[in-house]
Amino acid sequence: METIQISNSSRHVKLAQAKPCVMALGFFDGVHIGHQQVIEEAKRVADEKKLPLCIMSFFPHPKEVLSNGRKTVPYLMPLSDKQRIFTQMGADTFYIIQFDSKFASLSPKEFVQHYLLDFKVELAVAGFDFTYGCRGEGNMDRMKDDSGGKITGIKVTKMECNGEKISSTLIRSLLFSGEVERISDYLGGSYQIEGKVTVNQACGDFYVHPYYLLPQSGVYDVTVSGKQMNTNLAAIVDDGDVKLIDTKGKKLPFNNDEVVRIHWNKRLPDSLYSQSDRAFHYQNHSVSNRVVV
Structure with missing residues (x-):
């Protein structure tokens, strides 16, 4: 084209x-x-x-x-x-x-x-x-x-879906309220954004490229696509800042400054992230994981 x-x-x-x-x-x-x-x-x-x-x-x-x-x-x-x-x-x-x-x-x-x-x-x-x-x-x-x-x-x-007119305005409102799992009904797939990641073992900072919209502050289940692989991670959005976290404590499988794409799957309970100790707490098969961010 x-x-x-x-x-x-x-x-x-x-x-x-x-x-x-x-x-x-x-x-x-x-x-x-x-x-x-x-x-x-x-x-x-x-x-x-x-x-x-x-x-x-x-x-x-x-x-x-x-x-x-x-x-x-x-x-x-x-x-x-x-x-x-x-x-x-x-x-x-x-x-x-x-x-x-x-x-x-x-x-x-x-x-x-x-x-x-x-x-x-x-x-x-x-x-x-x-x-x-x-x-x-x-x-x-x-x-x-x-x-x-x-x-x-x-x-x-x-076109309507769930009794609502499908529009860009509706999708923005769902992002503003953190309802990312509903967006696929209107986009035909998950909402995606692109940016650069810097890696620090099990977590990394994500810097979104211009002209994308972040969802409401909170904790999300996301799929991150890099050059060589896709992986499921947690994402913490906090007033425009985004942290990516491997919930099993493994090093993120990306290079520093690698351009990656985030697919927003669903919102997770905000209680998984503790503001007091700046840590992400995740229960996985009866094993408690704690990742400091």
Whole structure:
């Protein structure tokens, strides 16, 4: 998959690379199963029409720009994770549009002309709540009119799970409350973050990379993927700091400064970690383990 970053000043240069395509539109933070449904529908149509599948997203988040920096959006994943997932889903091109005040001021018809028609989009696919153009006045119901009849707009219906609309906002709220085990219902798998670990025998400090969201402070069961192996560990989240612990007291199987990925499985009782002696206490097959962190 090719990734192409586009700003207002570089747009004309990138047009030369454009080919007739099907375009999936959205911010896609977290790429939850609602987002996946949009991309899968776009892929189905692209295969049917024998056209490339392109995905268009935006950065930074529109709320940050439209609030003049007063609002900060807690991102679920960086662009690199979106690239990895979109590649796995069969996308041919990933367009990342620089969302700034000039882009935000485009009318719906200007957006369609400059970022869809000019990029040779024949069909556009988006979720039921996707909007475009100044003040979000454009939506998929008017795509045909805004494109002068040249683009067919396909609107994917709302997805719900457990009686709730699947959304990035819902997933953030579950992380803020520490309910990581529920997130797999909405993501189609566990929530993952990436960062660097420094090892000190049975425990290590984890430094999360930018644009990920940590769960609420507490103790968690996690799976950690490194270069050579995956291992089940405990993770203590304490006001933005993360400690990784082998509950059997074994040395962590990672190199210092190794980049690892944490899969958040479930929350454990907070009582396993003692603030007073800075130790993790774990009962394993009738054997009490104590790991000083």
